[in-house]
Amino acid sequence: MLLTLRRARRPENPVDRGCATCPMAGSAAVHRHGLTTEGADYVVALAGNPNTGKSTVFNALTGLRQHVGNWPGKTVARAEGAFLAAGKKFKLVDLPGTYSLLSNSADEEVARDFILFGRPDVTVVVADATALERNLNLALQVLEITDRAVLALNLMDEAERKGIAVDHRALARDLGVPVVPMAARRGQGVRDLVDVVARMATGELACRPHRVGSFEPELEAAVQRVADALRQAHPGLPNARWVALRLLEGDPNVIREALAGTLGEGAHSQILSIEEVGKS
Amino acid sequence: MTLADTQRGDRVSIVALRITGAERRRLMDLGFVPGTELRVGIRSPLGDPVAYHLRGSVVALRAAQAALIEVEPCS
Numbered sequence: 001m002l003l004t005l006r007r008a009r010r011p012e013n014p015v016d017r018g019c020a021t022c023p024m025a026g027s028a029a030v031h032r033h034g035l036t037t038e039g040a041d042y043v044v045a046l047a048g049n050p051n052t053g054k055s056t057v058f059n060a061l062t063g064l065r066q067h068v069g070n071w072p073g074k075t076v077a078r079a080e081g082a083f084l085a086a087g088k089k090f091k092l093v094d095l096p097g098t099y100s101l102l103s104n105s106a107d108e109e110v111a112r113d114f115i116l117f118g119r120p121d122v123t124v125v126v127a128d129a130t131a132l133e134r135n136l137n138l139a140l141q142v143l144e145i146t147d148r149a150v151l152a153l154n155l156m157d158e159a160e161r162k163g164i165a166v167d168h169r170a171l172a173r174d175l176g177v178p179v180v181p182m183a184a185r186r187g188q189g190v191r192d193l194v195d196v197v198a199r200m201a202t203g204e205l206a207c208r209p210h211r212v213g214s215f216e217p218e219l220e221a222a223v224q225r226v227a228d229a230l231r232q233a234h235p236g237l238p239n240a241r242w243v244a245l246r247l248l249e250g251d252p253n254v255i256r257e258a259l260a261g262t263l264g265e266g267a268h269s270q271i272l273s274i275e276e277v278g279k280s
Numbered sequence: 281m282t283l284a285d286t287q288r289g290d291r292v293s294i295v296a297l298r299i300t301g302a303e304r305r306r307l308m309d310l311g312f313v314p315g316t317e318l319r320v321g322i323r324s325p326l327g328d329p330v331a332y333h334l335r336g337s338v339v340a341l342r343a344a345q346a347a348l349i350e351v352e353p354c355s
Contacts, residue, residue, distance in 0.1 A: 099306075099309045099310060100305070100309035102305055102309070130336070131335075131336055131337040132336070133311070133335040133336050133337075134310070134311055134335055134336070134337050137309055137311075
């Protein structure tokens with residue numbers, strides 16, 4: 001399948017005036033998702049499966065400084081809070097609990113869009129240590145999208161009770177991101193998580209997340225062709241390769257956003273049509 | 281045979297998912313991937329849904345969903 005991406009002019013949105021290299025860029029990205037970054041130095045997203053103690057982690061980090069509302073234009077609830085660390089103010093956004101970023105539900109769309117386009121400074125994935133295999137599905141998907149992530153390995157007390165031992169150091173090596181063992185409901189690991197998040201946000205900690213290797217030659221060629229076309233249409237697009245894969249998969253939401261021109265903030269062009277031009 | 285044809289206690293492995301689209305992706309996200317071994321758990325009082333044990337966790341599927349998953353017995 002060959003994708004033809006043609007461009008058109010789109011009226012400039014004042015919020016989009018920031019381009020990728022300008023300090024405004026981060027603000028523009030989160031403004032679209034209804035957040036204000038006034039007074040905050042960094043934005044941290046909190047992701048994870050349902051029932052992993054994500055809310056407990058959120059409460060432990062933000063205390064009573066929270067605000068609950070909705071994501072703009074959606075009926076999905078959102079909690080925002082803040083915490084201070086290393087002399088900086090961090091805004092924490094609680095994403096809906098999801099099993100994946102690929103399925104077509106409002107919750108998963110919201111979570112994926114924020115991680116991909118909202119460009120949080122750090123994404124924390126909260127995982128249940130007693131169901132690690134299932135939780136890693138979302139974690140690995142997050143790592144495909146961003147390279148600033150931390151795995152909060154929660155419910156370690158529950159794991160111990162069930163006789164499950166997790167080698168979090170080996171896990172960190174395999175995933176390529178920091179892993180923080182926690183039992184948030186007992187307050188354990190919270191300070192460690194704050195420390196790791198702060199160091200990653202400031203750039204002190206960098207990681208090389210595990211990514212799926214290259215695909216079979218035909219698919220790899222197709223992905224690169226589409227990704228190149230996307231980078232031309234949207235120079236500021238984070239992770240064009242990931243978006244290319246979604247287009248090739250026929251993900252209806254990504255296709256809709258590509259046609260609506262909402263794929264990249266700061267972009268002054270729009271993909272007019274996605275055509276299937278024979279088989280390649 | 282499909283998952284809907286199994287009994288409590290059966291150990292089977294997934295051969296294929298006879299469905300496409302968002303529902304397929306959802307099942308795969310929950311761990312129902314070809315080659316996965318699972319154990320059939322309890323059935324709810326009215327027969328639907330049924331609990332399936334796989335990958336260290338439990339997932340409940342309705343009969344309509346279970347009928348889409350082709351399985352074979354584990355040897």
